[in-house]
Amino acid sequence: MTHDDILRDARDAFERASAHEAEIREEARDDLRFARLGEQWPEKVRRDRELDGRPCLTINRLPAFIRQVVNDARLNKPAIACHPVDDGADPQTAEIFNGLIRHIEQSSDAEVAYDTALDFAVTCGFGYFRINTRYARDDSFEQDIVIERVADPFSVYGDPDSTAADSSDWNTAFVVDSLPRAAFEARWKGAEAVDWSGSGHEGAAGAWGDGERVTVAEFWRREAVRRKIVALSDGQVIELSAYEAQKGLFDALGVSIVGAPREVASHRVVQHVVTGAEVLETVEWAGRFIPIVPVFGEELRIDGRRRLRSLVRDAKDPQRMFNYWRTTTTELVALAPKAPFIGRKGAFETDAEKWATANVQTHAYLEYDGPEPPMRQPFAGVPAGALQEALNASDDMKAIMGLHDASLGARSNETSGRAIMARQREGDVSTFHYIDNLSRAIRHAGRILIDLIPKVYAAPRVVRVLGPSGEAKLAAVNQPVAVREADAAGQVREVQRIYDLGVGKYDLTVRAGPSFTSRREEAATQMIQLIQAYPAAAPVIGDLLARNLDWPGADEIAQRLSSLLPAQVRGEAPELGEARAAIEKLSQALAGANQKLEAMAKDQALETRKLEIAAFEAETQRMRVLGPGGPAR
Template sequence: MASKQDRQAENEKIVTEAKERFTRCEEWESDSRRKFVEDLKFANGDPDNGWQWDAAIITNRVNDDKPCLTINKTRQHNLIITNDAKQNKPGVNIKPVGDGASYDAAQVFEGVVRHIEYQSSAEQAYDTASMFQVQGGIGYWRIVTDYVSDESFDQEIYIRRVKNPLAVYLDPDIAELDGSDARFGFVFEDVDAEQFKKEYPDQSEYLASTSFGIEGCWGGKDKVRICEYYRMEDKKDRLLAFSIPEGYEQAGQQIIVRESQMTDDQKAVYELVKDVKDAVTSRDIVTDEIMWYKIAGDRVVDSRPWPGKYIPIVRIVGEETVIEGKLDRKGHTRAMKDAQRMYNYWASEATAQVALQTKTPYVAPAEAIENYESYWQQANTSNAAVLPYNALSDNGKEIPRPQREQPPQMASAYMQGMQICENQMMMSSGQYQSQFGQNENATSGRAINERQRQGDTATYHFIDGLSVGIRFTGVILVDLIPKIYDTERVIRILAKDGTENDIQIDPKATDAYQQTPQAGPKEAKEANSVAAIFNPNVGRYEVESDVGPGYATRRQEAFNAMTQIAAQNDKFMEIAGDLMWRSADFPLADELAERWSRIIPKNITGEGPPPEIQQMTQMIKHLQDTIVELNKKLTDKDADLNVKEYDATTRRISAIGNSGPTITPEQIQPVLMQLLQQMLSSGGPEEPQAGFEQPPEPQPMMQPQGMM
């Protein structure tokens, strides 16, 4: 066991390494982070903060008594993308690959992922990151683990939002867009100093220290800056391959496992075969192990291994390129900044031009208002009902009445300038009037949809970036779930349609998925209260993401579509009314669907044979009844031959009926015609002869297979 001095020396090495890596991150991202702040402030500019104006320009205009108006149209362009992402949020799809994986187990895996998202309020994390991605160019969320409660050793997985992307640094050498190949990462957080002292009383003396070579980055009177540092460490290991010997359960099965990860059972088998010649194949390997450190000041105050194989920091990027060795990262705001500045300028100048003009004056001869000056001096400030004036001069000549001049008008150049800026914003963003619900030259539905599709295409890379991040989240969770859910427990999972089921997680189960009884006696239901038993350790799975409306949105769309069909087709409700009510989301819709399903014919729902089979069965039954009635009227021996012919024909009909679900009326028509001709040509006494043995009762035709 390492001594205190050894641990302290190791921690000092960790802190030194962290400082060096942090410096690399700072140098790589410094320009992008500065522009991120500028873009973020610009996107959130308003009349109070003035973030869309340069400070020097504001000073000059204020000195000249000119307004600095902020008409933030950039915000609406950004909201079109972020709100669309909220309505069409990508989801995690898990597919079975092999090694015992199954489709049902993959569905349970998806349910567990949705359970984690639900209990974490993951939508808030996704939405916050998406907002920063669009406004500034990048957003993050994290994946953490924590104990279920203070009385439990079981852990849960949580998705946490990052409310400040500037608090996260990721390995600058990553090549993957989602950052899945990162070998280290930092997450900073300012916490209350008193709270920190309660959690780490032995480390309180280091709160005023500085770290990472940046004065003031750490510590403070009321706050202490904590750094969570993830680093991937190389770990030597040995890969072993051996088979279970004869005489044991599952004899001959090959085991391939890392030496450090062998279970007790695997170790027991290995001990049996390790000395047998050529029974064990091995090779040295180097694996990656992730360690988590909490650093305060210049000290490591906590550390532990991270169970997963990925740095649990997920990033979503707007646009990111490397030009001449420098990182350039941007969101949707950057391209619209100049057009927005021009719009604000023209709007301010137009307002100033009108505001600085004098109020519209009256022009009048002096003789016309002589002795009435007090009335006319208040003409622009009062609402006088009458303004008197002198209509005639002293010598009786007519005096022209006072006339008001034309009112101030806004210069057309300003109006045209604002229109041009508005068009420039649409051109630079790729979002046109149809995106905002405004009318434009495109009048037909197809033309409007095409313009909307163009706008969606122009900004789709933001939705795709979010999809990439959610897919990587699924990859991290699929890797973590078997390691965190490592004890038997029952959890409630969510299906895509929002229904809930209790699933028992059993890491020792032989199969990935085992169905449990869900119907039967009350005792069986109580004994099997879970829907299935799931072992996340069995099988390999792949993760992909899909982009589209959520289930609730698609359900509403389905209800609207079926409502329109029902309005145009009177028979729709007779064959699919239950489906329409099931897609509705108003109260008691499910009960209405259940009642409606009882009036729909069973053959439509697939629970009974098709109508043509039912008709054919009735025809055969009627024919059999006719044969029985005719048999009673046969009295001579020659009639026995006819009876045998009838019986043979009946058996032939039954054989056709048993031939499968492909029987049709055309197939049975010749047989029926032949039988009817024989019946019409037969005769005999009405009463049967004594001792005449009645032919055997014809057997009813069996239903074709698959029709019951």
């Protein structure tokens, strides 16, 4: 396919995508500006009020509702768990997959990508994050997988023919970006700086207004292809290309192809970086999915077209009413005339200047004429009707979004803890579909990672993997490695294993729950309650309780408590338990012998001391008998 053909296909696909999303994007921009930028007054109304010198207040309550949903998801992080599916998959290799995915998420700040996408989904109806590859080091050809955030969701255009909720069926996609002209010329030397443009998207000049930027687009396309697979002598079924790439390893293991290759249906993904004039780059993507993942808000299909709605879409009118009635209240109170003084004619002739300024200045005294003092008219009071309408608008916002005072941390009518938690749970349930959509997107991201990992980490190498609690270790993949394992009889022996990431089929699940730190604290609390209810469990689970406590020396305490448990409870091999028991018995015998030696030494020292005392007493008696002058006569 020539560059002209690619550009023609890209323009046609972009026109269809932008036309399909035009209404969605217009509504999403209005939601974003309304909820986050506070542009909540119609421009004509604002201008007229400002010209008349009247107040135009914006008391934006929507960000608090948005943060409630987004931060609830931050407290309950979705986690990807990989599981073996067929007999070619290995549970221990699945743990390598899990640890590698955790490492990818940590090293690339995937939490930022997830949170940003969900924030946009709640605010304007959709957000995105993407999966990419980059070189592990500047002096290496090894690549790592990264998860990147999409800071501008309006830069992504999905497949208009997609029906899946997680973009797994996307066949086209665009990512439009604007670069400084100097950066463009440095990266693509000699390329013509012509903006990529199309209906529904503003070019560099329209977006920035200085003409010093160039707009480029990533055109992603997925096509159906046929791939060849082969059956191996050890029962595995892999792609022919994967076998050829690792033929040396299979030959060393004595594994060969059995039978003839077979063709199967698959997909090929290609990325083209284009401008309005030419194709700058063409990259063959290793995976079979377009690596851009949407996080949708509330999804509807009407007349065959997808509609995406945000949390604040239906709450904009109550927010406008709230602004209007609070502004009206402020205006009525601030601009109400001062209550005047009323008196008979001539009562204000004395101190006339003070009486004229009595409503705006404070005077120590005021003199009046006549027998009766002037009287001030009573204040009309705060406009109760306008305040009530503002309260009604506030309640309407809460009812529409399903988040009431208890969910926002404010005092409500509920008094008992159970009632407050029940109302909070109602708020969580009413907005749970946003968090569930994030879990759905992360599930597809995990599917992309499982498909991509065997191809990016195909060569023998050592990778860093993370455990559930964040502990890091190194694992050798796609190469023989010696490990110590216990067989069915409990004997520990050294065996050769290969954690081959390209062999077997793996599936995944996503579970949303508290982070490991909070789960560990919750586990410690539950264990303490169990020990209080059943004290006999303390010797058995004492080491587990200490390991979940967060204080200095907790691991050492756990190790000491664990050493007191029987070998069967610790999960040790019987031989190791017997050896440990023999060592403990010898240690006890040695301690007893040392005590006996110490006792014997003490007894010998006592006898020596007795002899010394006896000799001293004999010498004393002899000298007493002799006296000062010698023996008695």
